[in-house]
Structure formats: C-alpha cells, structure tokens
Amino acid sequence: MRAIRRFTVRTVLPAPLAPLGELALNLRWSWHPQTQDLFRSVDPAAWEAVGHDPLALLGTLTPARLEELAADRELVARVGAAAEDLDAYLTGDRWYQGQPAGAPASIAYFSPEYGITAVLPQYSGGLGILAGDHLKTASDLGVPIVGVGLLYRHGYFTQSLSREGWQQEHYPLLDPDALPITKLREADGSPVRVAVDLPGGRQLHADVWKAQVGRVPLLLLDSDVEDNDPTERDVTDRLYGGGSEHRLLQEMLLGIGGVRALRAWSRISGAPAPEVFHTNEGHAGFLGVERIRELMTGEGLSFDEALEAARSATVFTTHTPVPAGIDRFGRDLVAQHFGGDSATPGVPVDRILALGAETYEGGDPGVFNMAVMGFRLAQRANGVAKLHGVVSRGMFNGLWPGFDRQEVPIGSVTNGVHAPTWVAREVFELGEKAAGGPLTEPDDAWRALDTVSDADVWGLRRVLREKLVHEARARLRAAWAERGASDAELGWVQDVLDPDVLTIGFARRVPSYKRLTLMLRDPERLRSLLLHPTRPVQIVVAGKAHPADEGGKRLIQDLVRFADDPAVRHRIVFLPNYDIAMAQTLYPGCDVWLNNPLRPLEACGTSGMKAALNGCLNLSILDGWWDEMYDGNNGWAIPTADGVEDPDRRDDLEAAALYDLVESNVAARFYDRDADGLPRRWLEMVRHDLKSLGPKVLSSRMLADYVRDLYVPAGASGRVLDGAGHERAKELAAWKLRVRGAWGGVRVDHVEADGVGDTPQLGTTVGVRAFVSLGALSPEDVEVQVVHGQVDAHDDLTSTTAVPLQHAEAFEQGRHRFEGQMRLERTGPFGYTVRVLPRHELTAGPAELGLVALPTVTASEPSTDYLR
Numbered sequence: 052m053r054a055i056r057r058f059t060v061r062t063v064l065p066a067p068l069a070p071l072g073e074l075a076l077n078l079r080w081s082w083h084p085q086t087q088d089l090f091r092s093v094d095p096a097a098w099e100a101v102g103h104d105p106l107a108l109l110g111t112l113t114p115a116r117l118e119e120l121a122a123d124r125e126l127v128a129r130v131g132a133a134a135e136d137l138d139a140y141l142t143g144d145r146w147y148q149g150q151p152a153g154a155p156a157s158i159a160y161f162s163p164e165y166g167i168t169a170v171l172p173q174y175s176g177g178l179g180i181l182a183g184d185h186l187k188t189a190s191d192l193g194v195p196i197v198g199v200g201l202l203y204r205h206g207y208f209t210q211s212l213s214r215e216g217w218q219q220e221h222y223p224l225l226d227p228d229a230l231p232i233t234k235l236r237e238a239d240g241s242p243v244r245v246a247v248d249l250p251g252g253r254q255l256h257a258d259v260w261k262a263q264v265g266r267v268p269l270l271l272l273d274s275d276v277e278d279n280d281p282t283e284r285d286v287t288d289r290l291y292g293g294g295s296e297h298r299l300l301q302e303m304l305l306g307i308g309g310v311r312a313l314r315a316w317s318r319i320s321g322a323p324a325p326e327v328f329h330t331n332e333g334h335a336g337f338l339g340v341e342r343i344r345e346l347m348t349g350e351g352l353s354f355d356e357a358l359e360a361a362r363s364a365t366v367f368t369t370h371t372p373v374p375a376g377i378d379r380f381g382r383d384l385v386a387q388h389f390g391g392d393s394a395t396p397g398v399p400v401d402r403i404l405a406l407g408a409e410t411y412e413g414g415d416p417g418v419f420n421m422a423v424m425g426f427r428l429a430q431r432a433n434g435v436a437k438l439h440g441v442v443s444r445g446m447f448n449g450l451w452p453g454f455d456r457q458e459v460p461i462g463s464v465t466n467g468v469h470a471p472t473w474v475a476r477e478v479f480e481l482g483e484k485a486a487g488g489p490l491t492e493p494d495d496a497w498r499a500l501d502t503v504s505d506a507d508v509w510g511l512r513r514v515l516r517e518k519l520v521h522e523a524r525a526r527l528r529a530a531w532a533e534r535g536a537s538d539a540e541l542g543w544v545q546d547v548l549d550p551d552v553l554t555i556g557f558a559r560r561v562p563s564y565k566r567l568t569l570m571l572r573d574p575e576r577l578r579s580l581l582l583h584p585t586r587p588v589q590i591v592v593a594g595k596a597h598p599a600d601e602g603g604k605r606l607i608q609d610l611v612r613f614a615d616d617p618a619v620r621h622r623i624v625f626l627p628n629y630d631i632a633m634a635q636t637l638y639p640g641c642d643v644w645l646n647n648p649l650r651p652l653e654a655c656g657t658s659g660m661k662a663a664l665n666g667c668l669n670l671s672i673l674d675g676w677w678d679e680m681y682d683g684n685n686g687w688a689i690p691t692a693d694g695v696e697d698p699d700r701r702d703d704l705e706a707a708a709l710y711d712l713v714e715s716n717v718a719a720r721f722y723d724r725d726a727d728g729l730p731r732r733w734l735e736m737v738r739h740d741l742k743s744l745g746p747k748v749l750s751s752r753m754l755a756d757y758v759r760d761l762y763v764p765a766g767a768s769g770r771v772l773d774g775a776g777h778e779r780a781k782e783l784a785a786w787k788l789r790v791r792g793a794w795g796g797v798r799v800d801h802v803e804a805d806g807v808g809d810t811p812q813l814g815t816t817v818g819v820r821a822f823v824s825l826g827a828l829s830p831e832d833v834e835v836q837v838v839h840g841q842v843d844a845h846d847d848l849t850s851t852t853a854v855p856l857q858h859a860e861a862f863e864q865g866r867h868r869f870e871g872q873m874r875l876e877r878t879g880p881f882g883y884t885v886r887v888l889p890r891h892e893l894t895a896g897p898a899e900l901g902l903v904a905l906p907t908v909t910a911s912e913p914s915t916d917y918l919r
C-alpha cells in the first residue's frame with residue numbers, strides 16, 4: 052500500500068535535553084565539531100546510521116531511551132554547556148560590530164542554491180557551496196545578512212551508476228519536517244504566505260521556511276502548498292530541472308517572492324529592512340523589478356526614479372563566462388508574465404523587457420538575458436576572481452559601448468572558502484597542539500602549523516590519506532552493490548588504493564569545459580603512471596553530470612570504463628554521488644588536487660582552495676583563482692595551449708604537459724625521501740602552500756572584501772537615493788533622462804596640444820586644449836578628459852591614464868573650451884585623445900550611462916590631428 056500523504060513526527064525532548072533541539076536546528080553544528088561530538092555521544096551507532104544528521108538522530112530515540120538519557124547527569128551537563136556556547140556565539144560582538152558606523156544594518160543575499168551541509172541537499176555545485184560559505188562566514192563575522200532561496204522538494208539528484216557505468220539520477224523526496232528548518236509563522240500561528248500573480252488570474256503561493264545558519268537566517272520559499280494548483284505546486288520541485296517556463300517561474304518566485312518573504316520576515320521578527328540587496332548570479336534578478344514595483348506603487352515614483360533608487364542599493368555578482376551557464380528566456384515568455392496579469396503590477400512591461408534585452412552586437416533580439424538584467428539593475432557588479440573580472444569586462448563590454456574593456460564597470464572579488472567547514476579536524480588539532488592551546492582565528496592555525504616538525508606534518512598527511520582510502524573503499528563497495536555485483540565478486544575492493552601512494556583527486560561537476568577525461572587522452576601513458584613500479588600514482592575521481600547533459604554522462608562512462616579495468620582498478624576509482632560529505636574527506640586526503648579546465652572558462656573554482664587549506668597541493672591550469680595565487684612554489688601550473696584553435700590538438704598538448712609534470716615533477720618529488728623516510732622537498736611545498744595560501748583563500752577575506760568594496764558603498768548610495776522622499780533618486784533619474792536626450796549634441800570638435808619638439812623627453816608637460824560642443828548640456832554635466840598612454844601598431848591606446856580638463860571658456864551655441872596638461876611619464880610610443888563623459892556625483896563611475904563622445908577621426912583627416 053502507498054501512503055497518500057506523509058509527514059515526520061518530531062521528537063518531544065524531555066526538559067533536561069531540550070537544548071538539543073535548538074542545537075540540531077541551528078546549522079552551526081555543521082561547522083562545529085564539538086557539537087557534532089555531543090550528538091555522536093548520544094548514540095554513536097545511530098549517528099553513523101543517519102549520516103551525521105542531528106535531527107534524524109533525535110528522531111531515532113524512543114521515549115524510553117530519552118528518559119534514560121535525561122537521567123545521565125554528565126550528558127545533561129554537556130548539553131547545557133553546548134547550549135551556552137551556542138548562545139555566546141549568537142550574541143557577542145564580532146568583526147562587523149567593530150566596523151565604522153554607517154555600515155548597512157541588514158543585507159539581503161539571494162541565491163538559487165545553498166550548500167550548507169550534506170543533510171540539507173539544496174545545491175548542485177560551486178555556486179551553492181559558495182553561497183553556503185558566504186552565509187556561514189557572515190555568521191562568524193557578525194555581518195547582518197539574511198539569505199533568500201528556494202526549498203526544492205527533491206533538491207538536486209543523487210547519482211549512482213548502472214552496470215555499464217551510465218549515470219543514474221534519483222530524486223528522493225525531502226520532507227521539510229525532517230529537515231533542520233522551521234516554518235515561518237504569523238503571530239496567530241498561521242503560516243506566512245507569499246503570492247505572485249500569474250497570467251490568466253492564477254496565483255503562485257509559497258510558504259516560507261527558515262534555516263538558521265549560526266546568526267544568519269536563511270528564508271526558503273516552498274510552492275508545495277495546498278492553495279496551489281498542481282502545476283504551481285511543482286514550481287519548487289527540483290533544482291535546475293524542467294523547461295524554460297518552469298525555470299522562469301522559479302526565478303520569479305525567488306526574486307519577487309523573495310523580496311515579499313523578506314518583508315514578512317522583518318514584520319514578524321522586527322529585523323531591520325535590508326539596506327543592500329546582493330544577487331548571487333542572475334537567477335534572482337527579478338528582485339530588482341519587485342523593488343521598483345514597491346517604490347512605484349508605495350512611494351509614487353516613476354519607473355526611472357524607482358530604478359535609480361533600487362539599483363543604488365543592489366550588488367550583482369556574475370559567476371560564469373560560459374554562455375550556457377547564463378539564463379536566457381524567450382522575450383515572449385517574459386512578456387506574457389509581466390504584461391496583462393503581471394507579477395509586478397504597475398511596472399511597464401516594455402521597461403522590464405528592455406532590462407533583459409541583448410542590445411549589443413551579436414545579441415539576440417528575441418531573448419531576455421538574466422545576466423544583462425543583473426547588470427542593469429545593480430549599480431555595482433563583480434566577477435569572482437581577477438581573471439574572471441577581466442573576462443567579464445570583455446564579455447559584457449557591449450553594454451558599455453565606446454568604453455575600453457578595462458573601463459567596463461565590473462570589478463572582482465575573489466572567492467574564498469569557509470575553513471571551519473573545509474579543513475579537516477586533524478589539521479586544526481595539530482595546529483592547536485603546536486600552539487599549546489585553542490586557536491581563536493583560523494589564520495592562527497596556518498601560523499602554528501609552520502612550527503610543527505616535518506615528521507608531524509607527514510604523519511598528518513598519512514592519517515588524512517588513509518581516512519580517504521577507507522572511505523573510498525566503502526563507497527566503492529556500495530557503488531558496486533548498486534551496479535549489481537555480489538559481495539563475493541568484490542573481494543578486490545578491500546585492496547583498492549594504498550595509503551602510502553601519491554594520491555591525486557579530481558572532483559567537480561561535469562560540464563565539458565572542466566574536461567573530466569583529459570587525463571584519459573593517452574590511456575597508455577596514464578596506465579604507466581598508475582602502475583609505475585617505484586613511483587605509482589593513484590587517482591580518485593568524482594562528479595555529477597547535469598541530468599540533461601548526455602555528453603557529460605558519456606565522459607563519466609568513459610572514465611568508469613577505464614577504472615573498471617582489473618589491471619588499474621586498484622589505482623583509479625570513480626566514486627558516485629559527489630557531495631559535501633564526500634568532499635570533506637576527499638580534499639584533505641589527497642596529496643594533489645587536479646584541475647584542468649579550458650582556460651579561461653573556470654570563473655574561480657573553489658575546490659582547490661579547500662584542498663590547499665589541508666596541505667593538498669594544486670596541480671592546475673592557470674585559470675580562475677589559481678591564475679592569481681599560483682606563485683611558482685605552492686603547487687604546479689599545467690601549461691596551457693592558449694590560442695591553439697583546434698580543440699583536439701589543444702587537449703593533446705595540455706594532456707601531454709600534464710603527464711610530463713606528474714611524472715617528472717610531482718611524483719619525483721613525492722617519492723624523493725631522505726634517510727628518515729621523509730619527502731623533505733615535498734613537505735617544504737606543503738608548508739609554503741599552507742602559509743602563503745592560508746590567509747588568501749579564506750572566505751573571511753572574501754567577505755571583508757565584499758563589505759568594504761560593495762556592501763558599504765551600496766549601503767551609502769542606497770541611503771542617499773533610497774532615503775525618505777527619494778529626492779535624490781528623482782534628481783538622478785531626471786538628470787539621466789536629460790543627458791541621454793541631449794547626448795546626440797555632444798561632440799569633440801577640435802583638439803590642440805603644445806608642440807613637443809622633435810624628440811619629446813620624459814617628464815615634459817604638454818598643454819592640451821579641447822574645443823567641444825555640449826548642445827543642451829552645461830559644463831557641469833560632463834567631464835572632459837585627456838586620455839593618454841602607450842599606443843600599439845594600430846594607434847590603439849593601452850594602459851591609459853585619464854586626466855580631467857578644466858572648463859576655460861564658453862562660446863556661443865553650446866561650444867566650450869576645456870584645457871589642462873598631461874605629463875609624458877613613459878618612454879616609447881605615446882598617444883592621447885580627448886573624450887567627454889557624463890558626470891554626476893550620484894553615479895558609481897563615469898561609465899555608468901554607457902555614454903561617451905570621442906573625436907571622430909575619418910580617413911580624410913589624418914589621425915595625427917588628434918592622436919599623437
């Protein structure tokens with residue numbers, strides 16, 4: 052018989068054990084080993100059986116057992132102490148409370164996925180893990196963030212393999228009552244409900260659940276409620292599933308419903324309204340449209356005024372240079388949901404459509420692009436590593452035509468990782484032993500570890516590797532059982548991998564640019580590395596392909612088939628169902644973390660950072676974070692064949708470079724032992740890795756960057772523009788309309804410069820006079836600049852400096868003279884030009900409007916008039 056409905060009955064804890072309930076519901080336990088120890092000690096066998104899930108553990112306890120435990124005075128005392136410790140963590144002042152006054156009182160953070168712990172499987176990969184680390188770090192640092200996301204009833208799929216090595220997907224139904232979340236309720240006990248209007252008079256309703264991530268609340272919207280029709284109930288069924296309309300509805304619920312959920316949260320909890328809205332990737336972009344709606348209907352602002360107010364306080368982070376990673380919808384589909392019965396009534400649909408329009412060269416007029424809307428709705432935007440900043444500025448240059456790539460207003464904040472989540476406990480314990488006491492800051496651990504002897508560091512590495520080997524065997528056995536093998540056939544599994552062999556890890560999602568199977572390029576070469584008589588390597592591989600990605604599944608199958616070969620299966624394993632739990636043993640247990648993406652498509656990559664914090668050395672293409680943090684001694688750079696057009700040839704070259712490096716560098720160093728059996732030169736690298744990368748890859752560094760570079764400035768702009776009366780938003784909107792309308796009349800008519808003689812010398816100062824037409828604009832509306840720098844063979848300026856010119860004289864008919872000076876500060880080819888830019892103190896920079904007037908240089912007019 053099948054149940055028609057299911058729910059989970061939560062345990063009622065006897066009073067002395069009541070604090071266990073709060074300890075289980077506050078996800079701080081997921082990065083606090085002491086709290087995990089407490090739960091383990093309640094029932095070690097059950098703890099293992101439920102996969103280290105505190106709530107599930109409590110669910111296994113019978114009332115009789117609970118009574119017994121409540122009488123255990125020592126346990127009760129430890130429960131009390133843990134509750135006190137949590138309370139102190141939640142209430143004391145932390146880093147953010149020491150920041151200068153004026154920092155935002157609340158920041159809303161939107162993400163389509165969150166990877167916080169394996170027991171709340173609401174993530175698919177790096178984006179979600181990063182969001183989880185962001186919230187945990189905000190909690191540790193006391194940054195007042197409120198997270199907003201969706202609760203997927205099936206989460207992301209769990210992966211297993213068929214006999215043939217083909218990926219199988221399962222979508223276990225998650226029962227919210229069995230998850231560490233609580234339903235948000237009004238004062239009268241009724242559930243908080245948000246609704247979004249849909250075409251045809253339908254409505255999408257959602258309940259709101261709250262996960263408590265240390266100090267940070269995370270609101271998750273859930274459409275599986277009885278008021279909804281079956282189609283709407285399924286909106287939050289699974290992460291990244293379904294067709295286009297399904298995705299659009301998810302993103303409308305996340306963005307629009309998310310803002311409404313935040314309003315409800317403030318009403319119920321008394322928490323201050325968010326002053327800054329941060330959207331982690333484009334999926335939540337409709338939050339800006341909802342904020343515009345609020346301001347238009349509530350404050351009577353025009354669309355343009357509301358746009359200025361909303362975008363001043365919005366931060367957008369782009370996460371991928373891979374076009375397939377960016378959500379694009381049919382324009383008609385968006386028109387259907389925002390015209391007529393609109394989800395955001397009162398906001399003109401043509402203006403919404405314009406926000407997502409690909410108006411640049413090569414853009415598709417039939418498409419609504421969520422990343423493009425993200426940039427238009429946020430005054431501040433960033434990529435997630437320095438190189439990714441460069442790539443994003445190039446990729447989205449079309450939104451700021453007339454500006455050179457380096458002037459495109461997209462900055463970068465390099466991602467980081469949450470050490471308490473990702474660093475093996477043994478690493479911190481060794482650090483504590485060396486420091487002679489508890490470590491208060493993660494940074495202290497890397498410093499303390501530097502004082503530990505080589506033998507102890509090597510001992511630690513051995514322990515971590517061995518743990519991985521045991522875990523890999525258990526997972527492999529389970530995987531083979533699923534593939535239909537009997538126990539009798541699996542005797543070999545107990546000898547798979549060797550705790551003393553150089554261990555290389557490779558685990559990530561399987562989009563093609565990550566090149567899961569690059570290592571298989573020359574199977575014979577790989578085999579000889581695995582089976583080397585004295586310097587063997589072993590490889591642990593994991594990763595999920597997107598369910599719709601047949602190509603990715605084929606790559607997994609290729610790898611599994613290779614690893615199934617009895618000749619090598621003791622040296623290479625594919626472990627199904629890569630997730631947080633696996634990752635936590637995998638990174639520390641590997642000696643080398645391999646990453647071979649197609650440069651520059653890896654925006655940042657964070658698994659290598661997590662590996663590095665555990666003393667595992669990176670062996671990677673110089674892409675994402677590694678491009679910026681590789682220093683020549685903290686790991687290895689796989690040479691890239693950038694510029695080789697033929698992808699096959701490029702793969703061949705890069706794979707060959709990888710094999711060479713592994714053989715002659717990595718393995719050689721790992722097996723180079725001294726009289727004490729220690730690989731001194733390897734350990735030197737491990738120490739250097741910990742010391743040099745430790746502080747840089749931490750999410751505390753990342754969050755401090757976000758606070759300083761984005762949240763504080765956005766909060767300040769928001770206060771000016773989004774403050775009472777919105778006078779300044781009105782002013783800025785009116786100014787932008789006026790400037791845009793009049794820009795056609797802005798011209799650089801003529802430029803004069805002092806003669807520099809035949810051989811200009813370094814340090815010479817050159818006077819510049821620019822004659823410009825401003826049409827209906829006044830000199831206060833613009834900045835006239837001389838831009839100078841090196842020139843290349845095409846007269847293109849590179850590495851430029853911009854110097855503002857002063858207004859000197861007004862002529863008739865809107866013509867003006869501006870003048871100033873430039874200094875020749877570099878030897879070699881030098882050039883300059885003059886440009887006019889809109890200027891207003893409330894813009895975040897001169898490129899904000901995407902408007903610029905440059906001299907028109909035509910062929911009949913020798914370029915030397917203006918350039919050189």
Ligand SMILES: *Cc1c(COP(=O)(O)O)cnc(C)c1O
Binds near residue numbers: 175180629655
């Ligand atoms: C860190 C992590 C990722 C992301 O790693 P990348 O290096 O960005 O590919 C994906 N999945 C899990 C489980 C992780 O822990």
